[in-house]
Amino acid sequence: MKDYIASNKQRYLDELFDFLRIPSVSADSKHIPDMITAAEWVKDKLLAAGLDKAEICPTEGHPIVFAEKIIDPSLPTILVYGHYDVQPADPIELWNSPPFEPTVIITPSHPQGAIFARGACDDKGQIYMHVKAIEAMILHNELTCNVKVMFEGEEEVGSENLGTFVKNNKEKLKADIILISDTSIIGNDIPSVETGLRGLAYMEVEVEAANRDLHSGVYGGAVANPINVLSQMIASLHDADGKITVKGFYDKVVELSQVERDELEAAPFDLEEYKKDLNIAEVTGEKGYTTRERAAIRPTLDVNGIWGGYTGEGSKTVLPSKAFAKISMRLVPDQDWEEISDLFMTHFKAIAPPTVKVSVKKHHGGQPYVTPTDSIGYKAAFMALEESFGKRPVPTRGGGSIPIVALFEQELGLKSILFGFGLDSDALHSPNEHYGIFNFMKGIETIPLFYKYFRELSK
Amino acid sequence: MKDYIASNKQRYLDELFDFLRIPSVSADSKHIPDMITAAEWVKDKLLAAGLDKAEICPTEGHPIVFAEKIIDPSLPTILVYGHYDVQPADPIELWNSPPFEPTVIITPSHPQGAIFARGACDDKGQIYMHVKAIEAMILHNELTCNVKVMFEGEEEVGSENLGTFVKNNKEKLKADIILISDTSIIGNDIPSVETGLRGLAYMEVEVEAANRDLHSGVYGGAVANPINVLSQMIASLHDADGKITVKGFYDKVVELSQVERDELEAAPFDLEEYKKDLNIAEVTGEKGYTTRERAAIRPTLDVNGIWGGYTGEGSKTVLPSKAFAKISMRLVPDQDWEEISDLFMTHFKAIAPPTVKVSVKKHHGGQPYVTPTDSIGYKAAFMALEESFGKRPVPTRGGGSIPIVALFEQELGLKSILFGFGLDSDALHSPNEHYGIFNFMKGIETIPLFYKYFRELSK
Structure with a gap:
């Protein structure tokens, strides 16, 4: 055969x-x-x-x-x-x-x-x-x-x-x-x-400031810019140690034993080769974990897409009405994707300043x-x-x-x-x-x- | 006639x-x-x-x-x-x-x-x-x-x-x-x-992490996400008082006298009407200035457009290679738009973490x-x-x-x-x-x- x-x-x-x-x-x-x-x-x-x-x-x-x-x-x-x-x-x-x-x-x-x-x-x-x-x-x-x-x-x-x-x-x-x-x-x-x-929870968020696109000269500086606000909100989702700040996010994460971690680290891996392949000077991620652990046994939060305002050729001095992002989280045992989706939704609305209206929708997920x-x-x-x-x-x-x-x-x-x-x-x-x-x-x-x-x- | x-x-x-x-x-x-x-x-x-x-x-x-x-x-x-x-x-x-x-x-x-x-x-x-x-x-x-x-x-x-x-x-x-x-x-x-x-300095920035789009499951958490990084960089461009953090940005700003400020404030303005027209709950901006001052006699920084990753229908679990933004600043006497453009360029590159490569280009400007x-x-x-x-x-x-x-x-x-x-x-x-x-x-x-x-x- x-x-x-x-x-x-x-x-x-x-x-x-x-x-x-x-x-x-x-x-x-x-x-x-x-x-x-x-x-x-x-x-x-x-x-x-x-x-x-x-x-x-x-x-x-x-x-x-x-x-x-x-x-x-x-x-x-x-x-x-x-x-x-x-x-x-x-x-x-x-x-x-x-x-x-x-x-x-x-x-x-x-x-x-x-x-x-x-x-x-x-x-x-x-x-x-x-x-x-x-x-x-x-x-x-x-x-x-x-x-x-x-x-x-x-x-x-x-x-x-x-x-x-x-x-x-x-x-x-x-x-x-x-x-x-x-x-x-x-x-x-x-x-x-x-x-x-890993499991997955995939969200989409919308941040709305004024009810219409505005001239950035006439309103800029006085009315919230939804892109700046969304950027601030996204930035706040990780702390200085690369931990995700969504309240309750780590509550159900099962920490692996040192034996289990050692076993996984035994597989061949060349960090220099990894960086060279991606053409990056530095890796990043959650403090206290190796690159392989960050990419496999630890939960993450990444923006998969962002858009808002004028994105065409040249320049447009617009203060946009809305900005959007697709945000997904990779989950590890025993995080529950529906629970994490709900935690994210609650957290993201809670961190919105009073200058904007925020809506969050769940795309899909898995355990x-x-x-x-x-x-x-x-x-x-x-x-x-x-x-x-x-x-x-x-x-x-x-x-x-x-x-x-x-x-x-x-x-x-x-x-x-x-x-x-x-x-x-x-x-x-x-x-x-x-x-x-x-x-x-x-x-x-x-x-x-x-x-x-x-x-x-x-x- | x-x-x-x-x-x-x-x-x-x-x-x-x-x-x-x-x-x-x-x-x-x-x-x-x-x-x-x-x-x-x-x-x-x-x-x-x-x-x-x-x-x-x-x-x-x-x-x-x-x-x-x-x-x-x-x-x-x-x-x-x-x-x-x-x-x-x-x-x-x-x-x-x-x-x-x-x-x-x-x-x-x-x-x-x-x-x-x-x-x-x-x-x-x-x-x-x-x-x-x-x-x-x-x-x-x-x-x-x-x-x-x-x-x-x-x-x-x-x-x-x-x-x-x-x-x-x-x-x-x-x-x-x-x-x-x-x-x-x-x-x-x-x-x-x-x-x-106001004057204007219009910039475009590009943040590149890995040399290609990556699977967010395989690399997420271990390799910098350019959208998350760009969001953090944009968020850092304002401090908690709404001041712009670009080094040297305010050095040449001429402060108006209280008499001049009072004169400008004498013109009719209804903040409640303004908020109602834009359908916003709160205005925002630089601490210590009124809405009209923020929109006229104070310099500002706004993101006019942002894009990166997957922005189509549905979901895509991508860790993108690049993220982009168009960022403009409104300037007041005696800021010089070319000098401010240079200050922005220097600042934006300086705040980039070592996980990414940043490029900044000047679109145009005016005094x-x-x-x-x-x-x-x-x-x-x-x-x-x-x-x-x-x-x-x-x-x-x-x-x-x-x-x-x-x-x-x-x-x-x-x-x-x-x-x-x-x-x-x-x-x-x-x-x-x-x-x-x-x-x-x-x-x-x-x-x-x-x-x-x-x-x-x-x-």
């Missing part, structure tokens, strides 16, 4: 390129037709891979693609989860190749070439590894577990309708473990398994999550990676969020295995997102080993 | 409407053809008004329209200055009528109707008063002074090329006084003359200005307004900037009379800019009186 996979490389890539050409941007309503095209494309490929049934399940938003192959009800069942939607491509002018026309380029991290396209790694390239691995297993009669596949179209916008779908389809989704490839390994020579993810390393799912992933890479994998904690993972546990009682093959340097959510061809092929090879070990350990 | 003016009202308005339909936005290069159309339109109207010659003078940017009528070289000469360019119309969605299709609407401040259009008050409506007043004076053989007219197309973007034009055409521009209608009166029943203007109330120009304006309105005018200080006024004094040795007829509530630089029909007609009536008194007092 390994030879078969190797010899089908070009076909796999050609198919993936077709997938990447569909601009399935879930955040933007003008891409609704592309979302449908992408869902249908995935469904067809799942049928072609040999799954017994595949269907497009409508939701209030973008549809979910579901498929399954039950070889023997007495065997364990793996539920594969992933998403066919992608982040918006903007700022498009910073892409070196068109975001929806996959281009292979050799890079220092990817000497065998990387596929540059929006969604190449997050998550189209990674879900397509599963489709092709299942195809190879079925073709060679080596599918060792039952398999169910659920690919959604709203991961990048909060998975709101997936929650409802999961709640209403508990029987259909019955399984023993959930397998997800939407995270990364440390390096192409350092396999790793993520043992945890933080931890995978137990003594579970058979974790062990199977560990063994599969060890065999495939010929190296012991390293446990890591991921800083990103897959909000649905906590919901899977709550609703289905299932743990999720974070079995990703990307690299952190693959520019996810950025211009020039890419995915190594090595990583893509390694994933297709390694997935069948997970099935093998999961079945063995389940006995 | 007064009757003649009254009976030509509809024709004056129809002509002005044609003028307002030309979208002569100087800040945006796609409007270059409209700028030329506007300049030609103005030139034709000046010739039709009876001026002896009118010409379009090319510059490195938008052209200047010049015209003159010399009736007798021994008589005093008035140089009328104004601008035919307008501010951008955005945000267009906030206009209640199309910005370049003049619409007459009755408002509480304008019971005789106001013309809603970009440039209606600033400055097309006001320069067209001069064209029509000159036409009436020539037609009735009542032109009592020589007149020169100079209308530029770059006032809203810093008048950079007008400076060169003035320097190179001192003979052509020789006059005894400059008359400018680009400011406001207190109310339609309270005539006023502005005795000073603050004061008109002496004992000059014959000021007296003629006072007398003309008193006769026309039947009320003693009030001296005021304007918070806006006409950067070229200080340059006129420096290059031509001429004082400028700020003889505006707008209202501060006319939404200059804002959506729904408008100009009262009463004000437009009052201007046309009052201008000939200025000529009369200026000639009498010049004897």
Whole structure:
């Protein structure tokens, strides 16, 4: 089967390129037709891979693609989860190749070439590894577990309708473990398994001063400027030690033991290389924690977007009426995203000066999550990676969020295995997102080993 | 002549409407053809008004329209200055009528109707008063002074090329006084003359953190967020008393005497009405000064625009590479705009943390200005307004900037009379800019009186 996979490389890539050409941007309503095209494309490929049934399940938003192959009800069942939607491509002018026309380029991290396209790694390239691995297993009669596949179209916008779908389809989704490839390994020579993810609370704020845009000469200095006020409010959200000042924000944060912290720090990491890659003179963050801890086991608050006033060419001496920001917080166990959203809302309104009116809305969120390393799912992933890479994998904690993972546990009682093959340097959510061809092929090879070990350990 | 003016009202308005339909936005290069159309339109109207010659003078940017009528070289000469360019119309969605299709609407401040259009008050409506007043004076053989007219197309973007034009055409521009209608009166029943203007220094800043947009889950908390950093930097530009923290900023500010301050405070002003008009609960500004002082005799710093990260629909968990802001300062005597620009640049770079790279560019600027109330120009304006309105005018200080006024004094040795007829509530630089029909007609009536008194007092 390994030879078969190797010899089908070009076909796999050609198919993936077709997938990447569909601009399935879930955040933007003008891409609704592309979302449908992408869902249908995935469904067809799942049928072609040999799954017994595949269907497009409508939701209030973008549809979910579901498929399954039950070889023997007495065997364990793996539920594969992933998403066919992608982040918006903007700022498009910073892409070196068109975001929806996959281009292979050799890079220092990817000497065998990387596929540059929006969604190449997050998550189209990674879900397509599963489709092709299942195809190879079925073709060679080596599918060792039952398999169910659920690919959604709203991961990048909060998975709101997936929650409802999961709640209403508990029987259909019955399984023993959930397998997800939407995270990364440390390096192409350092396999790793993520043992945890951060949660997310995403907010949008509006600060309104006067009821209309004003001339900055006539009113400037006497009437509040909403941009200056918003800047002051944002600035006050962190203290001098990089701690978040939202009242109650840290109340439920679980501090890791020194042993756990040491274990995570054992994974290779080169701070100088990290700074060089980003072209920054200094890192920053919460006092008392390392860079890796700040990016994984500690909660954060970042402004993801800000706008207000005149932003065109040249100059305009306007005192704007309103200013806006999108602000998100990454959360860690046991912070609750809904509670944190409420704390933020209360705090942000409380710090507003009487010169302005503030409104805050919740975009979406998700709970933080931890995978137990003594579970058979974790062990199977560990063994599969060890065999495939010929190296012991390293446990890591991921800083990103897959909000649905906590919901899977709550609703289905299932743990999720974070079995990703990307690299952190693959520019996810950025211009020039890419995915190594090595990583893509390694994933297709390694997935069948997970099935093998999961079945063995389940006995 | 007064009757003649009254009976030509509809024709004056129809002509002005044609003028307002030309979208002569100087800040945006796609409007270059409209700028030329506007300049030609103005030139034709000046010739039709009876001026002896009118010409379009090319510059490195938008052209200047010049015209003159010399009736007798021994008589005093008035140089009328104004601008035919307008501010951008955005945000267009906030206009209640199309910005370049003049619409007459009755408002509480304008019971005789106001013309809603970009440039209606600033400055097309006001320069067209001069064209029509000159036409009436020539037609009735009542032109009592020589007149020169100079209308530029770059006032809203810093008048950079007008400076060169003035320097190179001192003979052509020789006059005894400059008359400018680009400011406001207190109310339609309270005539006023502005005795000073603030200067301006307009800057644009860029804050760069990492060399690319990053995933806020993977890097958030560990790498500087340029929006958070820019917000902190902007917040630090004012202290708790509303003073500007730029080092050296106040060094050359001339404090007004209590007598001068009392004189300016004598003009009618209703703070509750002011707050109600803007729908704000509280005013703000520099401690120790009144609202009117903050908006006129004190220097200010306002962010006119800010942008960075994802600003589209929905959410994107991006840690952006860059954030930007347009920041302008209003200046008072004896602050020098070039010196203040340099102080700002130095200060802004000095407060940048080592996690980011900052660049600052100067957009444009202008010096603050004061008109002496004992000059014959000021007296003629006072007398003309008193006769026309039947009320003693009030001296005021304007918070806006006409950067070229200080340059006129420096290059031509001429004082400028700020003889505006707008209202501060006319939404200059804002959506729904408008100009009262009463004000437009009052201007046309009052201008000939200025000529009369200026000639009498010049004897």
